[in-house]
Amino acid sequence: MRRWLPFEWIAAIRFLLEGRMQSLFIVAGVTIGVGVIVFMSAMLESMTANMMRRILNSQPHISMVPPDEVARPLHDAALNLGTVQRRTQRTRSIDQWQAVRTDLERNPEITHVAPVVTGSVLASRGVASRSVNAIGIEPERYFAIIDLPGNIAAGQPRLFAEDVVIGTDLAKELGVEVGDKVRFTAASGTMMTLTITGLFDLGNRFTNLRNVYVALRTGQALLGLIGGSTAIEVTVSDVYAAEDVAKVLQATTGVGADSWIKTNAQFFNVMNIQSISNTTIRLLVGLSVAFGIASVLIVSVVQRSKEIGILRAMGASRGQILRVFLIQGGVLGLIGSIFGSSLGLVAIWGFHAVARNPDGSEFFPLIIDWWLPVLAALMATATGVVAAVTPALRAARLDPVVAIRG
Amino acid sequence: MADPVLVLDAVKKSYAVGTPVEVEVLHGLDLTLEQGEFVALIGPSGSGKSTLLNLVGLLDRPTSGRLVLHGEDATVLDDADLTRLRGRSIGFVFQYHHLIAAFTARENVAMPMLLDRGFPDEAMFTRADALLDQFRLARWRDQPVGQLSGGQQQRVAIARALAMNPALVLADEPTGNLDTKSADIAFDLMREINETYRTTFLVVTHDPRLARRCDRIVELVDGRFTADRPNVAVREEAV
Numbered sequence: 001m002r003r004w005l006p007f008e009w010i011a012a013i014r015f016l017l018e019g020r021m022q023s024l025f026i027v028a029g030v031t032i033g034v035g036v037i038v039f040m041s042a043m044l045e046s047m048t049a050n051m052m053r054r055i056l057n058s059q060p061h062i063s064m065v066p067p068d069e070v071a072r073p074l075h076d077a078a079l080n081l082g083t084v085q086r087r088t089q090r091t092r093s094i095d096q097w098q099a100v101r102t103d104l105e106r107n108p109e110i111t112h113v114a115p116v117v118t119g120s121v122l123a124s125r126g127v128a129s130r131s132v133n134a135i136g137i138e139p140e141r142y143f144a145i146i147d148l149p150g151n152i153a154a155g156q157p158r159l160f161a162e163d164v165v166i167g168t169d170l171a172k173e174l175g176v177e178v179g180d181k182v183r184f185t186a187a188s189g190t191m192m193t194l195t196i197t198g199l200f201d202l203g204n205r206f207t208n209l210r211n212v213y214v215a216l217r218t219g220q221a222l223l224g225l226i227g228g229s230t231a232i233e234v235t236v237s238d239v240y241a242a243e244d245v246a247k248v249l250q251a252t253t254g255v256g257a258d259s260w261i262k263t264n265a266q267f268f269n270v271m272n273i274q275s276i277s278n279t280t281i282r283l284l285v286g287l288s289v290a291f292g293i294a295s296v297l298i299v300s301v302v303q304r305s306k307e308i309g310i311l312r313a314m315g316a317s318r319g320q321i322l323r324v325f326l327i328q329g330g331v332l333g334l335i336g337s338i339f340g341s342s343l344g345l346v347a348i349w350g351f352h353a354v355a356r357n358p359d360g361s362e363f364f365p366l367i368i369d370w371w372l373p374v375l376a377a378l379m380a381t382a383t384g385v386v387a388a389v390t391p392a393l394r395a396a397r398l399d400p401v402v403a404i405r406g
Numbered sequence: 407m408a409d410p411v412l413v414l415d416a417v418k419k420s421y422a423v424g425t426p427v428e429v430e431v432l433h434g435l436d437l438t439l440e441q442g443e444f445v446a447l448i449g450p451s452g453s454g455k456s457t458l459l460n461l462v463g464l465l466d467r468p469t470s471g472r473l474v475l476h477g478e479d480a481t482v483l484d485d486a487d488l489t490r491l492r493g494r495s496i497g498f499v500f501q502y503h504h505l506i507a508a509f510t511a512r513e514n515v516a517m518p519m520l521l522d523r524g525f526p527d528e529a530m531f532t533r534a535d536a537l538l539d540q541f542r543l544a545r546w547r548d549q550p551v552g553q554l555s556g557g558q559q560q561r562v563a564i565a566r567a568l569a570m571n572p573a574l575v576l577a578d579e580p581t582g583n584l585d586t587k588s589a590d591i592a593f594d595l596m597r598e599i600n601e602t603y604r605t606t607f608l609v610v611t612h613d614p615r616l617a618r619r620c621d622r623i624v625e626l627v628d629g630r631f632t633a634d635r636p637n638v639a640v641r642e643e644a645v
Contacts, residue, residue, distance in 0.1 A: 003527065007520050014508035310504040313465060314518045314566075315493015317486060401465045404500065405456075 008320055011311075012327035019300060026296045030336020030380060031343055035287040037282045038376050041369050042276050043351075045187050048271055051365040052239070055264055056204040058211070059146050060114075060233035062240045064104070064262075065256045066094045077097035091119045093228025094217025100253050109236050109245050113140035117219040122185045123166075124213060124392065125174040132170065133210045134184060136219015144217055145235050147211065148200055154178050155198035159215045165195035167208030168201045184212075189342065199246040289380070290387040293332050297325055297391035301398075308395050309403025325392035326385050333384025334377060341373035409477040411573045411606045412439040412462060417471035419457055430457045432629045434471065439574070442604035444597065445638075446620035455610050456578065461607065463576050464492040471565045476573050493522050497567030499596075501579035505551040511562045512547040518569045528586065530569075537565040541595060555580055557588030564595055568605070571605060575599075577609040579617060593619065 005013075016023045069087045092102060097115055117136040130335050139159050141218045143149055149157045153168050155178035164182065166174075176182060177392070178196050185191045193329050203209055216356065220226050233256075239260070246259035259270060308321055345368065355363040414437040420430040420511040431454045439445060449455050461473060464480055473480045476495055481490060495519075505514045512534050513520075519530035538547045546554055551562060560580065567575050567631045577596065581589035593616060600607050611617055618637065625633040 003525070005526070006524050007526075010520075010526070011508075018508040083483070098598065306504060307506050310498075310506070311521065312501075313463065313492065313498050314487070315489055315521045315570075317489050320521065401460050404465075 001361045003133045008323040011324045022296050027336045030289050031293045031339040033285045034337045034340025034376050034380050035343035037346045038284050038341050042348045046364050046367045049367045054203050058204050058207040059260050060235040061260050062246045063258045064232040092224050110234050111237050112144040112235040114145050116234045117230050123172040124183050127358040128174050132212050134212050136214050136216040138216050145233050150202050153199045153201040153204050158197045163197040165198040165213040169208035170198050171199050186222050192222050198212040201307040290383050293329050293384050293387040297388050301391045301395045305403045308398050309400040322392045322396040325395050326388045329384040329388025330381045333380040337380030343375050410438045411441050413474040415472040417468045439606050444607045444621045446601045446609050446617040446623045448617050449626035453626045461606050464488050495573045497572040497575040499564050499567045499577040499580045501582040507552050510548050515565045515569055541565050562590050574606045
């Protein structure tokens, strides 16, 4: 007997050890339950983080864009307009974008601001041509938002007036390498021949195919927007608050603001559904674990009713008996959760090691928070205690006279 | 003279067997047990012996009347105080030893002290060892009780009943489940304790052989005491 343990703990542990088979089986049950929960949680978290990383790799948190141009029909009593056609949206600069930029830079929730100029152009090399999205940037500002230098596959992210950085997939389609020249033609007919200084791979084929980066002034010249900026890209300190910040910015600056949450609404839908189904499964697994613990303890109370009666006769209070069984529930939950967390983590590591992309790279980055097993242990212990309430009350309420006579 | 160990004053007990029908099992019992008495409670089956024992053992409450244990009126105590009084003043010996199988002999003997104090300490094991020594069980003290023989188990149970130095030991057919030899050993131990420490014993028995070896015999028939006499043979032997 451990001297520092009170009677309740001593009795609880002895009872669990005595009913070895029962304890073993229910611990195995809890282990599997907690294992499933830990595995699913780690999996969901890794997948979400991976998807978010991929999205935010090539996108700013918020894009400030010029508001849509709307048609303003003249009201004339003699003329009744049946339909008002929507205006075509030309590529145009944000009105007084420098002032807007200054405003944004003062906002404490915003970490980085970079004006860009974007527009569709045709990239051609020999007979091959692809429609691409030319993005004129100020490298030092823009690279704080999109880590282009960190995703350079070949060459370097250098952007002087005659330079261009294109994606690896576009380079493949055009058959070009670093140092080659590519001709860019804007819709207005403006034509420029630029030298490829770097190839980037942002982990997204669409981006790698569509985006080409040039210096801001080059972009302005190519798109015919001298001195203009078609968008101001912004990062915020809390990525999940991006939509709220965007709404505030839109209201205060009068410029349109699209957050990554809005532009990726589908992704968030999928994640929400995933998360709801995941939570449901975890809840049900937790419930079945609780019922398992409760049923084992109820059987134990019935088996031990004589011993409980004798303990009561010898001076055990109802509270002491109650705690003996609550502790058993908690201990079963705790031990099961320790094994279960280990099982879940081993399983996710194993899955991560086995599940590979065709090129051998990892399928998803493994992200395991240290608090996941801690939380699982706390939850399982609490579940065990709660599950033990009914059996424990039953034990505490046993009438010693009836219990002893059996 | 010191307070009597136990005083029953017009104690009645009835059970509701579906209202309004009540069955009275004990019809107003008066009984006084002095310290150091060794009393046999005899009577046919169904006479109310077990009911009386449950009342005296504070496991149940009388319907009316007073029950005073060691000067303390048990009928006015709440459940928690009753449990405490029971743990400290009464030792139980049952027909089937009712030891806790998950513990060793020594731990079983220490159990009442552990329940009372909450945490294990050196003193309770010293006390348990002394009792086991006295009961010639020292060799088996660290064995799980399930591995002991019936006689040994009953001796452990008697040692456990004495752990808290109770004023009163209640024994319900303590030897009913033992062979004659083991029964004699167990009974001798109880008498030895009774004589050495002047612990009061109330022993329910069907065994006339056993009853004859008690100081006083109380007979309960149909919920009434029909006889209460000193056992002359024992008294003379003692003199």
